[in-house]
Amino acid sequence: MPLYKTLAPNSQTTVKIWKISESYDDLMLPINLKSGSLKRVLGMKSELHQRGFLSVRHLLAAFGYEDNDLFYDENGKPHLKDGKQISITHSFNFSAVIVSDCIVGIDIEKQRDKITVIAHKFIDYEFDYLNENDSIYIKKLTTIWCVKESLYKLFATPVLSFKQHCLVIPVSDHKDETVAWIDYENKKYRYNIHFLEFEGFTCAYAIA
Template identity: 75%
Template sequence: MPLYKSISINSQTTVKIWKIEESYDALFQPLNLKSQSLQRVLGMKSELHQRGFLSVRHLLHEFGYTDQDLYYDDHGKPHLKDGKHISITHSFTFSGVIVSDNEVGIDIEKQREKIEVIAHKFVDYEYNYLKSTDEDYINRLTVIWGIKESLYKLFATPGMLFKEHFLVIPFMLKDGETVAWIDYENKKYRYNTAFLEFEGFTCAYVVP
């Protein structure tokens, strides 16, 4: 299946999501990968990761880019040669790309019970409005993780911690959006964020 979803956030920002149903060969065949990308994909042990990597290149094509237009900095953050901002994610059978004139971040996560086990590692302030008895506890935890992951990708600063430096303002799943803050090295940054759910997955992104 080609494009699964396209979301026009504003005139400068678009999110595109791919549902990965194709085989490795079907995804690989039409692409013209640069040598570093070829090395990376051939070195991946999991075919699921390979297909995720290749589907992102197809999403680039949907934006009018090729693999040659994408490069990574020393922190592993992706950039586009034309100066636009990009963030990339893939999880199991979905991948996503956000492109904007401004700094952005995106994350897709599968909704899984096991997130409850690691919640104490990334949730602090949010326990003020989250209860483990809530029916939507797992889904809201997944949103919080996705938002913090998106912010981390946007900043790409080693030393930032989800639990200590990021906080997500109270929200309900039906809201589809909330505000998040980064409090880091005596500076505070405010971000609008959005999220959506589909087929047992959550996608969260920072809205410029």
């Protein structure tokens, strides 16, 4: 069973990460999907996306849920029928789910050089403390992206801008926690951030 990692950042929150090593058929066989989910996965053109989708359903099972326990609102934010908070992510061969009593968001991204090309689109304040010559510049950019993506998922407001509304407080090289803010419509919202790296990927999650 490729449950890669389980984390418990507080007594109300659990994160589970899955390493997707199985084939599409192996992932599909033991899972019961509702009709909408089955139609969705069969309609995906990429097997990588299909396997990511199915691995998330295996993660739900690891939490004790079924596909039928999950639904999405008009903004695309996932919810659980029992009222627990949930956020979902997958990237290449990793997926993750966070479940909590608190409002949460999570993101996984592969660390790739091409993030430097789009950095100006999602970074503003953070450029003040970043150094392009830093040996871990790519990793820092990826972490900031993951943090802002997790904030976006948590806040679930389509017009939220990574660059204009989300601020990630700098963190030292050997820390795995920080604070981030959403500054939106003259209100400021503070979130605790955790992040980790593994096998060339970064995962960050935000907790209200």
